[in-house]
Amino acid sequence: MNRTYKLTFMALFAAIGTFGSSLLWFPAGVAKAYPVQHIVNVLAGVMLGPIPAVIIAFVTGLLRNLMGTGSLLAFPGGMIGAFLAGYLFRKVKRTWGAPVGEVIGSGLIAPLFAVPYAKIVMGTTVGAFFFLPPFIVSSFSGALIGLILVHRLKKTNRWNFHYEK
16 A cells, blocks of 8 residues: 555544544443544554554544544543554454454553543543443444444455455
8 A cells, every 4th residue: 555545544534533523422421432433443453554543543632632522531542442453453364353452452451541641631530440431332332333344344345455364
């Protein structure tokens, strides 16, 4: 894939993540679940790889925060999940690796990272179990939809999945 094509997809995914998060969300405990970012993480992890997926998650989080539609917790959650989605997909060479990586990264590791991050950046001292349920609900729902979309894209034969056996 040439660089221009890859950058175009990165910009498209960042736009979908930014705009889609304002359209599709649902309450998850004490927080709101934004599954669109997790969908984008799975798609970008499979199609572009872990580093572009992390860049997309960062740009999406930055744009959402600048527009006032996101929280600072979008950074660790989105970026850790995006990296693990792309990394696990490349490691196992199966499409199920991306959603599993997304749920592990955004649903399990990110809440643990969010505790000191929330204390330093946001000034709050809540525990990891406060963040765990909404992060898991959001990442699982988005990862499942992302997996369905990856399988649908695979069936169209319009995308070259280099790592799939």
